Amino acid sequence: ESNKKSILITGGAGFIGSHVVRHFVNKYPDYQIYNLDALTYAGNLENLKDIEQKPNYHFLKGDISEVDLVNQLFKEYRFEAVIHLAAESHVDRSIKDPLAFVKTNINGTINLLNASKSVWADNFDGKLFYHISTDEVYGTLGETGLFKETTAYSPNSPYSASKASSDHFVRAYGETYGIPYVISNCSNNYGPFQFPEKLIPLMINNIVEKKELPVYGDGNYTRDWLFVEDHVKAIDLIFHKANLQETYNIGGLNEWKNIELVKLLCDLADEKLGRERGTSKKLITFVKDRPGHDKRYAIDASKIDKELGWKPSVTFEEGLSKTIDWYLENATWLQNITSGEYREYYNNQYN
Ligand code: NAD
Numbered sequence: 001e002s003n004k005k006s007i008l009i010t011g012g013a014g015f016i017g018s019h020v021v022r023h024f025v026n027k028y029p030d031y032q033i034y035n036l037d038a039l040t041y042a043g044n045l046e047n048l049k050d051i052e053q054k055p056n057y058h059f060l061k062g063d064i065s066e067v068d069l070v071n072q073l074f075k076e077y078r079f080e081a082v083i084h085l086a087a088e089s090h091v092d093r094s095i096k097d098p099l100a101f102v103k104t105n106i107n108g109t110i111n112l113l114n115a116s117k118s119v120w121a122d123n124f125d126g127k128l129f130y131h132i133s134t135d136e137v138y139g140t141l142g143e144t145g146l147f148k149e150t151t152a153y154s155p156n157s158p159y160s161a162s163k164a165s166s167d168h169f170v171r172a173y174g175e176t177y178g179i180p181y182v183i184s185n186c187s188n189n190y191g192p193f194q195f196p197e198k199l200i201p202l203m204i205n206n207i208v209e210k211k212e213l214p215v216y217g218d219g220n221y222t223r224d225w226l227f228v229e230d231h232v233k234a235i236d237l238i239f240h241k242a243n244l245q246e247t248y249n250i251g252g253l254n255e256w257k258n259i260e261l262v263k264l265l266c267d268l269a270d271e272k273l274g275r276e277r278g279t280s281k282k283l284i285t286f287v288k289d290r291p292g293h294d295k296r297y298a299i300d301a302s303k304i305d306k307e308l309g310w311k312p313s314v315t316f317e318e319g320l321s322k323t324i325d326w327y328l329e330n331a332t333w334l335q336n337i338t339s340g341e342y343r344e345y346y347n348n349q350y351n
Pocket residue numbers: 010011012013014015016017036037038039040041042043044062063064065084085086087088089090103104108132133134135163185186187188189190195
């Protein structure tokens with residue numbers, strides 16, 4: 001197996017991670033893909049049912065905040081590259097429990113960096129630590145402007161502060177110990193397998209169930225949206241072609257005010273569900289704003305376009321339509337997830 005690249009993907013049972021794992025397992029049969037995931041509320045092996053039997057796929061259950069476990073796995077499997085996605089990822093949860101975010105997002109990332117450093121032992125040829133991050137590290141924008149790779153970090157939520165910190169540690173390990181790294185900061189993703197605490201699947205689920213559609217504040221918060229499969233294509237390109245010790249911004253060139261997005265979802269879903277146009281919009285209710293809520297995020301993705309030739313390929317209407325279809329066709333997946341813990345979370349959050 002020595003000629004086969006051994007790749008650790010963390011958080012592969014989550015939303016984006018499961019798309020990344022599936023893509024690498026299917027497209028690169030010569031790579032051995034190790035998916036390390038603690039299976040928190042957000043991790044679900046159902047997301048990978050279609051590839052779990054593939055000979056180049058291996059699941060490792062474990063928590064990246066546990067030092068001994070992480071060191072032992074690196075010694076045993078001699079990973080040559082890491083694609084690090086494991087994280088606590090939901091801003092609202094970070095407001096309730098910041099330390100959980102420190103533990104996984106900061107301590108967990110440092111454990112992976114230390115283990116890489118120790119197993120690679122200065123032989124960095126062909127090695128890579130690829131850290132997946134978010135545009136939220138840059139803070140908020142006014143009506144105009146775009147986040148560039150050179151924009152100063154200014155995180156406003158415990159989630160984005162923990163991600164910003166992990167980005168800094170990755171960069172510092174590159175500078176201090178020479179670890180070959182690359183970081184990408186991406187805007188909001190959407191698509192199949194996204195946990196229904198996040199805006200788009202939450203709204204689809206509530207539209208289907210004819211429940212209220214909770215929109216924060218005045219609904220004028222603006223986000224850039226990217227179809228998850230376009231993010232995966234960018235990750236593949238960056239993994240194989242990016243210049244080392246660099247950061248790349250990834251975005252959909254697709255800004256929407258939350259309220260406009262929810263209305264669009266209502267119209268698309270009404271059509272698919274055979275409901276009269278306008279039916280679901282009546283479910284929209286404005287709820288108390290999230291504290292520290294960032295007004296607007298938008299990405300300048302010209303660096304990855306120029307250097308690696310990446311652009312989003314799926315239009316928003318196409319992506320949303322595929323996503324709604326997927327949630328309608330996978331009612332069991334949704335039901336399994338929206339029982340138990342999720343229901344408790346939802347009731348605390350919105351009722
Ligand atoms: P997710 O919450 O859906 O999945 C996170 C995964 O990490 C889950 O499978 C969970 O079980 C696992 N995990 C959590 N804590 C762990 C731990 N201590 N040890 C091992 N595994 C653990 O998240 P996502 O939306 O797929 O995001 C993945 C990554 O991409 C995160 O690093 C996030 O910051 C980043 N990101 C997400 C978005 C987005 O819009 N979702 C945008 C930009 C960047």
